[in-house]
Amino acid sequence: MKLVGGLGSPFVRKVRVVIAELGIIDQVELVPSAGKPGTLNQEQSGVNPIGKIPALVMDDGSALFDSRMIMRYLNEKEGGSIYIDGDWDLVRRESQAEGMLDAGLILRFETFARPEELRWDGWIEGQSQKINQCLDSMEKDAAALARVDAASIGTGCGLGYLDFRFADWGWREGRPALTAWYETFSQRQSMATTGPTAPPPA
Amino acid sequence: MMKLYGGASSPYVRKCRVAARELGITDRIEEAAMPTYGVDPNTPLAGMNPAVRVPTLEMDNGEFLYDSRIILRYLNEVGGGNLYPASDWAMQRRESQAEGMIDASLLLRGEVTRPAEFQYQSFKDIQSRKIDNALAALETQVGDLGAVDAAAISVACGLGYLDFRFDDRGWRNNHPALAAWFEAFNARPSMQSTMPG
Numbered sequence: 001m002k003l004v005g006g007l008g009s010p011f012v013r014k015v016r017v018v019i020a021e022l023g024i025i026d027q028v029e030l031v032p033s034a035g036k037p038g039t040l041n042q043e044q045s046g047v048n049p050i051g052k053i054p055a056l057v058m059d060d061g062s063a064l065f066d067s068r069m070i071m072r073y074l075n076e077k078e079g080g081s082i083y084i085d086g087d088w089d090l091v092r093r094e095s096q097a098e099g100m101l102d103a104g105l106i107l108r109f110e111t112f113a114r115p116e117e118l119r120w121d122g123w124i125e126g127q128s129q130k131i132n133q134c135l136d137s138m139e140k141d142a143a144a145l146a147r148v149d150a151a152s153i154g155t156g157c158g159l160g161y162l163d164f165r166f167a168d169w170g171w172r173e174g175r176p177a178l179t180a181w182y183e184t185f186s187q188r189q190s191m192a193t194t195g196p197t198a199p200p201p202a
Numbered sequence: 203m204m205k206l207y208g209g210a211s212s213p214y215v216r217k218c219r220v221a222a223r224e225l226g227i228t229d230r231i232e233e234a235a236m237p238t239y240g241v242d243p244n245t246p247l248a249g250m251n252p253a254v255r256v257p258t259l260e261m262d263n264g265e266f267l268y269d270s271r272i273i274l275r276y277l278n279e280v281g282g283g284n285l286y287p288a289s290d291w292a293m294q295r296r297e298s299q300a301e302g303m304i305d306a307s308l309l310l311r312g313e314v315t316r317p318a319e320f321q322y323q324s325f326k327d328i329q330s331r332k333i334d335n336a337l338a339a340l341e342t343q344v345g346d347l348g349a350v351d352a353a354a355i356s357v358a359c360g361l362g363y364l365d366f367r368f369d370d371r372g373w374r375n376n377h378p379a380l381a382a383w384f385e386a387f388n389a390r391p392s393m394q395s396t397m398p399g
Binding site for chain 2 (some may be wrong): 062063064065066073076086088091092098114115117118187
């Protein structure tokens with residue numbers, strides 16, 4: 001199988017973390033491809049008509065996306081515990097982490113890729129508040145992050161993305177439980193080898 | 203009693219409403235309108251769903267679930283339905299594809315409703331191409347859309363949204379097989395009773 005997507009993408013990272021945690025790194029070839037948010041990378045659109053990254057390309061050439069779908073697929077294939085049947089609280093917290101990531105990407109596009117004169121303050125403010133509200137909710141639910149699953153992986157990759165693209169955000173302030181958890185979680189091999197500043201795979 | 207928050211114009215909300223009708227569990231869900239456009243984080247929704255997205259489902263235990271695909275999975279489980287046949291990854295690929303089309307449609311809608319001085323033509327063109335690419339792919343997959351499953355519901359709500367917001371795209375012109383499929387699916391009571399407006 002091939003995993004298509006840019007190494008800086010937190011959505012790609014989530015899948016890579018799952019691949020490492022499931023112990024199947026040798027079964028998935030990483031095809032790095034850079035994509036500016038909001039553009040359509042032609043190389044990807046052949047594989048993936050809507051240009052979504054990450055995409056998991058199967059041996060028969062068909063593509064599976066998006067990141068949560070890929071994570072579910074790999075988990076089922078390997079009989080893992082990244083998702084637990086009937087655990088809707090896990091799913092809720094995963095969705096929350098995903099919402100924070102979505103807001104972060106939107107903000108990234110707005111403040112980086114969009115021409116400066118087309119940036120809309122009201123929109124930026126709205127997305128920023130969403131991120132902070134998600135962070136507060138994660139702090140409250142921090143005890144549930146003890147397990148390595150889709151929720152903790154999503155949360156970890158989301159926080160890593162904030163550190164990477166929004167270094168001045170200061171998400172740690174006033175969130176001691178989340179900070180302590182992340183300190184440990186980010187040192188897992190699966191996280192340390194897939195971070196946006198980690199060396200690219202050999 | 204579960205509560206589904208979100209307005210009638212949202213294709214994501216509609217997916218959940220269609221699913222509830224197909225599963226026959228509308229008596230267990232109260233549908234509550236909520237402003238859809240999430241620029242104002244101080245809406246009442248913010249207390250329930252920090253990411254302020256619709257649809258949001260309040261479960262019987264008072265906890266909140268989102269987004270639409272998760273809600274669909276949950277409704278399917280409580281309703282004992284077959285919207286997600288076990289291990290049918292081909293179907294879920296189609297659902298993902300429909301989601302992508304809806305995503306692009308909403309981004310386009312968001313862009314064209316911005317104050318004019320903040321609209322970015324290149325972004326509009328990209329989302330428009332994504333919609334066209336998704337339609338082209340779906341046209342070739344119509345034969346697989348027979349069953350009432352998560353993919354079929356997503357495709358139908360996506361096409362319904364194009365009719366609602368982007369009627370002038372005339373998507374039927376180049377996609378006759380998809381148009382024929384939609385003609386039939388759209389006639390279902392679950393679709394007719396959830397028309398966007």
